[in-house]
Amino acid sequence: MTDQKPSxxxxxxxxxxxxxxxxxxxxxxxxxxxxxxxSPDSIFIKWAQAALPDQITMISIGPYPKEKEFEHxxxxxxxxxxxxxxxxxxxEKALIEEEEKEAVxxxxxxxxxxxxxxxxxxxxxxxxxxxxxxxxFLKNIDAPAYMHCYLGKHRxxxxxxxxxxAGVPKRYWTPAAxxxxxWKTVNGIDDAWTAFRAKDYTRVLExxxxxxxxxxxxxxxxxxxxxxxxxxxxxxxxxxQGLEVEPDNPRNLIGSGYCYLRHGDTNMAQRQFSAVLxxxxxxxxxLIGMGLSHLRIGNKAAAAQLFRQVLTKDPENEEARxxxxxxxxx
Numbered sequence: 001m002t003d004q005k006p007s008x009x010x011x012x013x014x015x016x017x018x019x020x021x022x023x024x025x026x027x028x029x030x031x032x033x034x035x036x037x038x039s040p041d042s043i044f045i046k047w048a049q050a051a052l053p054d055q056i057t058m059i060s061i062g063p064y065p066k067e068k069e070f071e072h073x074x075x076x077x078x079x080x081x082x083x084x085x086x087x088x089x090x091x092e093k094a095l096i097e098e099e100e101k102e103a104v105x106x107x108x109x110x111x112x113x114x115x116x117x118x119x120x121x122x123x124x125x126x127x128x129x130x131x132x133x134x135x136x137f138l139k140n141i142d143a144p145a146y147m148h149c150y151l152g153k154h155r156x157x158x159x160x161x162x163x164x165x166a167g168v169p170k171r172y173w174t175p176a177a178x179x180x181x182x183w184k185t186v187n188g189i190d191d192a193w194t195a196f197r198a199k200d201y202t203r204v205l206e207x208x209x210x211x212x213x214x215x216x217x218x219x220x221x222x223x224x225x226x227x228x229x230x231x232x233x234x235x236x237x238x239x240x241q242g243l244e245v246e247p248d249n250p251r252n253l254i255g256s257g258y259c260y261l262r263h264g265d266t267n268m269a270q271r272q273f274s275a276v277l278x279x280x281x282x283x284x285x286x287l288i289g290m291g292l293s294h295l296r297i298g299n300k301a302a303a304a305q306l307f308r309q310v311l312t313k314d315p316e317n318e319e320a321r322x323x324x325x326x327x328x329x330x
Contacts (some may be wrong), residue, residue, distance in 0.1 A: 063152035
């Protein structure tokens with residue numbers, strides 16, 4: 001009986017042939033996949049991306065920007081590119097290097113807060129730490145910023161949600177009017193902030209007198225300006241108007257709480273501060289306000305505990321130290 005040559009199917013079933021073949025396919029597909037990932041504007045990626053917003057706001061959100069997007073951002077006077085791409089991922093490292101070159105060309109500054117994720121799954125343990133750093137930066141920007149991840153759908157939304165909790169107005173990323181009206185409001189608020197930092201509270205009210213918006217920044221600036229001028233009823237109304245627009249905004253809840261304290265209503269004050277602490281458990285202003293509420297009703301031990309909590313996080317907080325001394329006094 002003569003030997004028969006094994007069929008092609010039989011040969012492919014043999015491990016020595018089949019396994020290297022699979023590995024070769026994986027290498028080839030991996031290489032192609034890598035090249036696709038390096039091209040966010042390719043047809044393979046474009047369908048899954050969020051769209052670049054038509055109207056640029058103080059914090060605009062979207063996908064990885066290519067050259068034509070940079071042109072659009074430059075025309076809208078964007079100063080900062082806030083990228084959440086992570087250089088620990090090889091393809092994202094290459095994309096960051098590419099956008100840094102584009103940013104130089106268009107006179108922009110790139111700020112990188114690495115938040116690696118795949119299909120919205122965190123990869124590295126410093127994800128939340130980087131997220132908070134991004135929030136801290138964006139809370140204090142002095143010019144428009146464009147924040148992006150790869151698709152503009154996941155990482156950017158996580159940062160935006162934290163910005164909401166931090167009390168940043170929705171106006172920062174949601175156009176409330178035409179582009180001209182939007183930036184007129186933004187510029188007016190910037191002028192008011194300058195006056196507020198100089199403690200010229202009368203000037204703040206003058207600047208904002210023509211602004212009809214109940215935006216958080218507007219009502220908060222008005223409220224604290226009235227508060228510092230001893231006009232507590234007016235301040236209370238300012239904070240209330242802001243809470244009509246954003247009921248959970250911690251900044252106006254804090255302002256409202258301090259107004260209740262000035263009126264001697266510790267129960268309502270505690271409600272406002274509690275609403276803040278449910279969102280941000282370590283908020284120093286709310287903790288001090290809650291401590292003052294306890295101090296007003298003679299509960300010195302509870303007050304002291306809250307002031308110590310603030311000092312544990314912020315040892316240089318002179319306000320908390322002063323009230324701690326009062327709560328510990330016999």
